[in-house]
Amino acid sequence: MASQLPPERIPVIAGIGEIADHPKDIAQGLEPLALLEQAARRAGDDSSVHLLREIDSLDIVNFLSWRYHAPEQQLAAKLGVSPRHCYYGPVGGESPIRFIHEAALRIARGEAHVAVVCGAEAQSTVTKAARAKLELPWTPFASDAPEPKRGAAFQKPIATQLGVARPITVYPLYEAATAAHWGQTPRQALDESGVLWSRYAQAAAANPNAWIKRAFAPSEITTPSPDNRLIAWPYTKLMVANPSVNLGAAVLLTSLAKAREAGIAEEKLIYIHGGASAEEPRDYLARDQFHQSHAQNAVLETIKAMVGGDGRVFDAIELYSCFPVVPKMARRTLGLGDDVQPTVTGGLTFFGAPLNTYMTHAACAMVRRLRGGARLGLLYGQGGFVTKHHALVLSRTPSQQALSESVSVQTKADAAYGDVPPFVTDASGDGTVESFTVIFTGKGDVEHGVVVLRTSDGARTLARVPAQDQATLAVLTNMDRSPVGTNGPITTSADGVLEWRAV
Missing domain, CATH: 2.40.50.840 (OB fold (Dihydrolipoamide Acetyltransferase, E2P))
Structure with a gap:
């Protein structure tokens, strides 16, 4: 191995597990906790069952389709482990990437030896059961469990009153502003979205875990129809995240030394080269403009610098895809052309949007792609209203340097900010x-x-x-x-x- 770092301090992804639950009978649908357990056990099967029994770091991505008391403790009990780090995270689509990165740093510091990051949603079953007025035979819904704060909680009352305190109505504000800033007509911007989204659909069609396995032509995606209604201009149903899915995923990390001890083949191990994170103000109306995200720019420019300044060196990419404007902004910051293949997974519309945990599935898909021959991969996740950003570089080969503890690039993002206009509710x-x-x-x-x-x-x-x-x-x-x-x-x-x- 080229790296001179001690194998005990080199974190690797050693196992992945996914499950897509399509019950024929609603009552047979698996609850999120069961999906989590199955995904984690599959990650153990993909690496070593022996490692699964040694989990000392467990992160669960926040889920919204069902509420539990201390789901992290319940999952640990089901797996028969007592991890020192046992955490159930806040809402955020970037959180799987953050958790994987933080788990890797724990391993690099010697604070953990086997880590699992996992997430699951069962919104499809929950929705169907509600429509059928069927009580699901699941762990009782914890109505008194704390409800996580979501994006709308941070917005001004007038934004809620006018209906622009939800992702589906806020991201179009970035869509319109970026298109104008880039000199595009609305038609040109929509055409770009259609082509980009058709590439996500194409990847989903080839992903056995995807919820919708069908390729769509760009015009099918962007043209309103009875089955593809407009939701918030210019976005149609096929241009937005699809949360009505039952999906679970898990990623198992360990040290290179421990993976070797467990007898895991070297070609299955994926190395983490580093990453970066930054955030925008949670109230989107307290930002300086809407044609770019300084936090996104800071994160992706840092990632680009990590690989020599050229985003085109990545031969496997996952650009977060809740709405088209996000990967459109990201590809420009990375210096990628309009021919970019933006996903290894299929996107939140077509693969499906298990809300905060999509990027856990993207990490699994990226590991498969790297094991299959790709050389260098980029995972970019985003959460909130273009709010939270985290990216991670993965590779088939080890890095020459230790994993850096410097993750936040918030100072760089903040330095790029212009004056923020005062917000008023009375004007003439x-x-x-x-x-x-x-x-x-x-x-x-x-x-x-x-x-x-x-x-x-x-x-x-x-x-x-x-x-x-x-x-x-x-x-x-x-x-x-x-x-x-x-x-x-x-x-x-x-x-x-x-x-x-x-x-």
Whole structure:
């Protein structure tokens, strides 16, 4: 081995396990805790059952389809282990990558010898049971267990009132702002999204664990239809995360020395070269702009520097894919062309979105790809409203350097920030569109539009565009000209909410 580091301090991924549960009978569906156990045992089978019995670090990714008291302790008991580090994490799509990175650092420091990171959701079964008014024979739902704080909890009341405190309605604000910043017409931006998403669908079609195993043409993804309704402009159902899945995944890490002692073949071991993390302010309206994420840039620029400054050296990539704007921003920061293959897994629409734990499945898919011959892999996860970012470099070959303890690049992200405009809820005069979306009902009708405006004195505000204002809605949804930068008068409606119209 080229590395001179002691094998006891070299962390490796030695085992992976996944499960996709498609019960014929709703009552036979596996609960998240059972999915977790099966995924962990499969990771043990993929590495060494002997290692599974020696887990001393256990991280569970937060799940939302079912609530338990101390699920980490319950899983440890089912596995027959008593890990020193036993943790159930907060909400965040980046958290699997963070947990894998932190577990690797524990092993590198000698604080742990066998670590498992796992996550699961059973939202498909939960939803079907609710519709059928069926009580599931699962561990009793822990209604008194603390409910995790999600993105909406950090937003301004007016954002909740106008319906732009959910991921599906916030990410379109970045979509519109980035397209205008890059000089794209809305039609060009949508075409890019369709091509990119069709590549995720193609990968999902080849992934045996994917929930939707069918390739989609770009136009099928971007064109509204009865089965592909508009949800929040410009995103259709096939452009958003699909949480109605039953999926579980686990990643088992250990030291190179312990993997060798367990008799695991060298070609199965995957090395962790390093990573980076950073965050944006949790309130998206407290950010300086919406055409880039300074935290994402800092993380991905750091990753790029780790591999010699050229993102094209990665021959296996997973770019987080809750909504198209995220990988579109990421590929530009990494210097990747529009021909990028952005996934080894299939994406949160087609593979499925077991909410916070998608990237656990992506880690499993990346390990398979590297074992199959790829040389260098990038896992990039994201959480919140373009809020939390973590990336990790994996390889078939060991690094020449010890795993760095310097993970946060928050200082770099913060240094890039411009002035943040003050937010106001009372304004008049003209407002200039900074970004926007149009929210649709479940039947495909316009509910209302929402614009982020900059006032004449430089403040930021949110305003509604009523469904009956067809002229302004036509300006917002014009495919050949972005409304970003358009001026129009701000008024106050009878319910006290600001409204805006194009002139």
